[in-house]
Every structure is written in C-alpha cells, then in structure tokens.
Amino acid sequence: MSKWPLIALSEVLAQDTSYISALEPRLYPKLSVKLYGRGAELDRPAHGAEVRMTKHQLAKTGQVILSEIWAKKGAIGIVPEEGEGALCTSHFFLFDINTERVLQEFMGWLLRGNYFEPQLGAEARGTTGYAAVRPMQFLAATIPLPSLAEQQAIVAHLDALADKTRQLSEHLNAIEADACALVRAYLFGDSARAYPRKPMSELVRLRSPDVVVDRTQFYRFAGVYSFGRGVFASVNKAGNAFAYDRLSTVHSGDFTYPKLMAWEGALGVVPPECDDRVVSPEFPVFNVDADVVLPEILDIYFRTPAVWPQLAALSGGTNVRRRRLQPSAFLRYEIPVPPLPIQQKIRELHQRSTALKASHATVREANAALLPATLERLFG
Numbered sequence: 001m002s003k004w005p006l007i008a009l010s011e012v013l014a015q016d017t018s019y020i021s022a023l024e025p026r027l028y029p030k031l032s033v034k035l036y037g038r039g040a041e042l043d044r045p046a047h048g049a050e051v052r053m054t055k056h057q058l059a060k061t062g063q064v065i066l067s068e069i070w071a072k073k074g075a076i077g078i079v080p081e082e083g084e085g086a087l088c089t090s091h092f093f094l095f096d097i098n099t100e101r102v103l104q105e106f107m108g109w110l111l112r113g114n115y116f117e118p119q120l121g122a123e124a125r126g127t128t129g130y131a132a133v134r135p136m137q138f139l140a141a142t143i144p145l146p147s148l149a150e151q152q153a154i155v156a157h158l159d160a161l162a163d164k165t166r167q168l169s170e171h172l173n174a175i176e177a178d179a180c181a182l183v184r185a186y187l188f189g190d191s192a193r194a195y196p197r198k199p200m201s202e203l204v205r206l207r208s209p210d211v212v213v214d215r216t217q218f219y220r221f222a223g224v225y226s227f228g229r230g231v232f233a234s235v236n237k238a239g240n241a242f243a244y245d246r247l248s249t250v251h252s253g254d255f256t257y258p259k260l261m262a263w264e265g266a267l268g269v270v271p272p273e274c275d276d277r278v279v280s281p282e283f284p285v286f287n288v289d290a291d292v293v294l295p296e297i298l299d300i301y302f303r304t305p306a307v308w309p310q311l312a313a314l315s316g317g318t319n320v321r322r323r324r325l326q327p328s329a330f331l332r333y334e335i336p337v338p339p340l341p342i343q344q345k346i347r348e349l350h351q352r353s354t355a356l357k358a359s360h361a362t363v364r365e366a367n368a369a370l371l372p373a374t375l376e377r378l379f380g
Contacts, residue, residue, distance in 0.1 A: 064095040077111055244280050296346070
C-alpha cells in the first residue's frame with residue numbers, strides 16, 4: 001500500500017477541450033505516443049489541406065497526451081517542447097496539469113513507470129483490437145500524491161539515477177565501439193593497403209541447393225539480419241508452407257546472404273547455433289576456403305557499414321528497394337586478404353571483443369532493470 005494519499009487524476013488534471021475544425025493549408029507537426037511509458041515524440045508532419053478528420057487540437061508543451069486506443073498499453077506521455085502546436089486528432093486527448101499540486105516532472109515519472117496500465121487495461125471498453133480509454137476513465141484513475149517538497153526530492157533522485165544509467169550505457173557503448181574499431185582497423189586501416197586484394201571467387205565456393213523439399217516434413221530455417229547483425233536461427237516451417245522445391249543446408253563457418261537485402265548489410269558467416277539449418281534458394285551459400293581466408297575475417301569485413309554501398313553498386317535492379325546481389329557479381333568483388341598469421345591475430349581480437357560484449361550483456365540487463373525496479377518500489 002502506498003505511504004502517500006491516493007487521489008483521482010481529476011484532482012490534478014483537467015481535460016483540454018479547446019478543439020479547432022479549420023486547419024490552415026500548411027504543415028503541422030504531429031505527435032506519436034509510444035507504448036509502455038516510453039513517452040511522446042514528434043511524428044511525421046501532416047499538411048492541413050490533406051487531413052480528413054474535422055476535429056483537432058493543438059498540443060501545448062507540458063500537457064499530458066493520451067492515445068484513446070493504446071492508453072491501455074501505456075501510450076500516455078508529456079508533450080515535449082518540440083511538440084508545442086502539434087496537431088492531435090480526435091483519437092488523442094490532452095490534459096492540463098495543475099502544477100500547484102503535482103509537478104510535471106513527477107507526473108512524467110509516473111507515466112515513464114507505466115503506472116496506469118493496470119488500471120486502464122481493466123477499464124478499457126471495446127473489442128480486443130479497439131479497447132478505447134475515454135477521458136473520464138483516465139481521470140478516474142488514482143495516483144499517490146506526496147507533498148510538493150517530496151515530489152521534488154523524488155524527481156531529483158530519479159533524474160540522477162536515470163543519468164547514471166545513461167552514463168553507464170554510454171560507457172559500455174564506447175568500450176565496445178573502441179574494441180570493434182581496433183579489430184576493423186586491421187582490414188580497413190592504413191596497413192590494409194599492403195595486403196593483396198583477391199576476388200571472392202578465390203576465397204569461397206558457391207554450393208548448389210542440396211535439400212529436396214518434402215511437403216510432409218518440417219524445416220528449421222536460418223535468416224540474416226540487415227545492418228550487419230549477422231546470421232540467426234529463424235522460424236521452423238512445414239514443407240507445405242512455402243513454394244520452394246529445393247533448399248540449401250548451412251553449416252557453421254559457411255557464408256551466406258539474401259540476394260535482396262545484401263546491399264543493406266545482410267551478410268554473414270553461419271554461427272554454430274545455426275548449423276544444419278536451411279535457407280531458401282534466394283540465399284546463396286558459400287563454402288569458405290579457410291586455408292586462404294578465415295571465416296571470421298569475412299564476417300568482420302562484410303558486417304562493416306563502409307562495405308555496403310559498394311555492394312549496392314554491384315546489385316542489379318531498377319527499384320532501389322528490390323536490388324539483388326547475384327552470386328556472379330559477389331564472386332567478382334575483391335577484398336584485402338592479410339597473411340594467415342595476421343588473420344589469426346584478428347580472429348583472436350574479434351573473439352575477445354565478442355566475449356567483452358557478452359560480459360557487458362549482464363551489466364546492461366541489470367542497468368536497464370534499475371529504473372523500472374526503483375519506480376515499482378516507489379509507486380507499486
């Protein structure tokens with residue numbers, strides 16, 4: 001039970017009912033409200049001449065904004081400074097804060113802690129997909145209300161804690177970025193100019209699809225994330241759920257990419273957890289000649305953003321989003337190949353960098369949980 005008195009929101013919030021029906025023929029900023037207490041932010045602007053709804057409001061900085069549809073999932077926030085004058089459709093509600101009783105910052109922390117989801121989820125009315133929260137339901141929700149002095153102390157404590165968690169996250173990011181830059185410097189720095197450049201055809205061998213699809217069987221697929229995030233274990237599919245007649249098995253250490261998204265950094269070496277999974281014929285699969293180049297070198301190289309524009313230039317197609325990197329073009333692409341002793345050193349550094357990120361994951365998890373746990377302890 002809260003150590004502070006519980007009051008209805010109607011005691012500290014008042015709905016803003018100043019609506020406009022005629023919009024000027026200009027661009028208006030718009031707001032979106034993220035789920036689970038992640039706040040309000042600017043969305044894509046809207047032109048007054050193209051808006052079809054006839055009932056609108058213009059937001060004011062510091063107001064509470066509530067999504068009629070998604071408030072039940074924590075889509076409530078404080079209008080930021082850049083949201084002043086932002087256009088809100090009739091699917092959003094705005095509320096003024098009585099700052100003589102509750103600090104805007106204190107209300108902001110309640111929202112950030114997703115304090116209202118349990119109350120509004122139970123009160124929402126409508127179908128499962130459209131369970132609306134109306135203003136009166138929101139205003140009937142209760143909050144703990146410390147004195148203004150206590151609110152100031154709580155806000156100061158939470159702000160300081162948030163700053164410390166941010167600093168720790170940025171510190172970990174910087175360490176990991178430095179480790180990654182050190183590894184990549186061997187392939188993209190000045191020393192790389194001395195390495196012979198070799199076409200991929202001398203480093204890898206394209207394999208043909210080796211699996212004849214049985215429509216009665218299930219297949220474990222692998223996929224490749226865009227933006228250098230590598231190969232991952234994807235979905236399991238029944239043979240009658242896709243149209244391909246053949247598939248390719250991938251093994252740990254193979255190299256693969258989807259033709260359609262390679263230009264966006266979707267390339268990588270198959271990790272051990274994806275061994276013996278399959279990919280569609282749209283994913284060329286290559287055996288790597290480890291006597292010439294270690295698989296880790298290819299993984300590092302092709303997951304580096306500086307390489308992706310070069311692959312985009314090799315990808316054919318008139319539609320920018322539908323460009324394909326064909327195996328024939330990929331096999332002509334040349335990369336610098338260090339001597340094997342240097343490759344082994346790069347691999348060792350890469351392994352250390354990967355282990356560093358893994359060790360940071362536990363720290364990141366605890367760091368990310370600190371604020372929610374504190375908010376739960378304060379307001380739960």
